[in-house]
Amino acid sequence: MHQALSTMPALTGSLDTDENALAWAAHDYGDTVHHLPTAVLRPANAADISTVIKHAGEHDLAVVPRGQGHSTGGQAQAPGGVVIDMTALSVIHEVESDHVVVDAGAKWSDVLRATLPHGLTPPVLTDYLELTVGGTLSVGGLGGASHHHGAQTDNVLSLDVVTPTGDVVTCSPSTNRSVFDAVRAGRGRNGVITRATLRLVRAPETVSWHKLHYNTIGQLIVDQRQLVTKGSFDYVEGQLKIREGEHVAELEAVTFTGTSSGSGDLSGMSFREAETQAVTYWDFVDRLAPGEPVLRDVGLWDSPHPWCNLLVPSAAAEALLHHADRELGADLYSDFGLVLAYPLRTDRITTPLIRLPDDEVVFLVAALRYAPAASPQIVTAMHEANGQLISKTLAAGGALYLDPL
Ligand SMILES: Cc1cc2nc3c(=O)[nH]c(=O)nc-3n(C[C@H](O)[C@H](O)[C@H](O)COP(=O)(O)OP(=O)(O)OC[C@H]3O[C@@H](n4cnc5c(N)ncnc54)[C@H](O)[C@@H]3O)c2cc1C
Known part of the structure; x- marks a missing residue:
């Protein structure tokens, strides 16, 4: 046991050092970085956290909070230190x-x-x-x-x-x-x-959810940019993926029924076909939940996820997405992977520590890759592919989002 633990002042919550607790804290959704801590704090209150931080500080022990552990690069891990299980x-x-x-x-x-x-x-x-x-x-x-x-x-x-x-x-x-x-x-x-x-x-009770399919990535991002500049929809995202052997470039535009400030106008856009459905607000915001058991069934939920999240200036978005689209066809995502791509207005983001490219509209580009369990070569190839995306993004004046510390 680390000396600092044996002299820890009394806590209302628990400080666990058993193997299971440490292994739990050394694992995250990314499943590619695993650092064992010395202990896991399950706090009963803020005072417990304060006590542990003060005491650990005197012994040069890192203290790192952890939520659901859905980081993909060890961000919530504390090598040799104390992980705080904030779900307590x-x-x-x-x-x-x-x-x-x-x-x-x-x-x-x-x-x-x-x-x-x-x-x-x-x-x-x-x-x-x-x-x-x-x-x-x-x-x-x-x-x-x-x-x-x-x-x-x-x-x-x-x-x-x-x-x-x-x-x-x-x-x-x-x-x-x-x-x-x-x-x-x-x-x-x-x-x-x-x-x-x-x-x-x-909150709206229902939403009108359009999935718009494009022939080209260029048309997709021109329309996305225009929608967020005009503010005509409440929610705008988009993605590139391969489904049933076909490359798909999809824009998602959503109007919140009864609370919307946008026009919800689709006229003048370049999509090839539109699929529209009305769903409850809850079903819309919780739309990824049904996918989780599916991924668990095929063994891709608890397997490595070498994800990469980037913030890309508008001018560089099309070239980067073409690069990502070529990768989609090169088996660097598995059947369930996709590239998320959607625009953000930088004037709306005022948090000082979010690093943003210098542009009015930037694109969040996320390479969401799923590697099969026990496939170190595939994981390495995915990391290398991420390295290329990162180099291109940084060279274009972009920034990383959610990068490992
Ligand atoms: C399936 C999936 C979908 C996602 N979708 C999105 C998305 O749409 N948009 C988006 O922005 N991100 C998304 N993310 C990324 C996600 O927002 C981040 O990884 C987030 O940090 C994970 O939250 P968590 O509770 O799992 O935190 P953890 O992974 O446990 O911790 C993440 C970081 O937060 C710190 N932390 C945790 N709790 C606290 C606290 N109480 N006080 C201070 N620091 C704390 C940790 O030290 C660590 O640095 C997604 C991730 C996954 C796996």
Whole structure:
């Protein structure tokens, strides 16, 4: 046992050092980086986190918070240090007409289950809801509504934080601003978020969801750019993939029924065909949930995911997506992989620690690769392919999103 643990002051929660706890904390969704910590803290409150941070600081021991562990590059791991299991703090405290107060270990799906009965929703949601509030606020949290509302970190009213020196503070745009700016997108290294007050807006009951298919990547991104510049839809995303042997270039444009500020106008666009469906807001925002058991069944949920997330200036997006599209045909994604590609307006993203290319509209490009279990050569090839995407992006003035620390 590390000497620091034997002298740890009393805690209300637990400090686990058993093999299972350590192995759990050395694993993430990426499944390519595995660092064993010395202990896992399951805190009962912010005071436990403060105690451990102060004590670990005296012994030069790293302390890293972990949410759902859906990072793909070891970001929530603490080699030889202490991992804090933030899911131990996951209470939804109160829902008011314009905000909700939640513990940072709560999942966004639980936040929505609490707010939707009041007809309310956070304005920006990630595509997958089984991520913790603290986990996405520590990276930014981008989604199809970000071209209107920025990142999730731009929609936070206040945070309770344990600082790297163990102080427990509340911060907001008007109180302890430096802590507020350091911890949002601070990737767990500038303080531990224990509680968040999140902005809420009116939620629609249903949405109109268009999937538009394009003949060319060039047409796809011209239309995407135009939609976010005009603000005509509430949600805009898109993806490249191969399905049944065909290359697919798809734009997703969604109107929130009854709460929309956009026109929802599809005229003048260059898509080849459109598929439109009306679904409940919940079914739309939780749309990735049915895919999880499918991926588990084929063994691709608990296998390596060498993912790569990039923020690309508009001028470089088409060339990069052509490169990614060629890779899609070269077996670097498996049957379930895809390239997510959608535009963001940089004037809507104000979180200081989110690194953005210098452009009015930038594209989030995410190479979402699935490697079969026990396939180190495929994982290496996927990492090499990511390296090429990263070099091209950086050379074009782009930036990395969610990169390993
Ligand atoms: C299937 C899937 C879909 C995704 N979709 C999107 C998407 O649409 N948009 C998007 O932006 N991202 C998306 N992501 C990425 C995801 O937002 C990040 O990886 C996020 O950090 C994961 O949250 P988590 O709770 O699993 O955090 P973890 O992986 O456990 O931790 C991630 C980082 O957050 C830090 N951290 C965790 N909790 C706290 C806390 N309480 N205080 C301070 N720091 C903390 C950790 O130290 C670490 O650096 C997706 C990931 C997956 C696997």
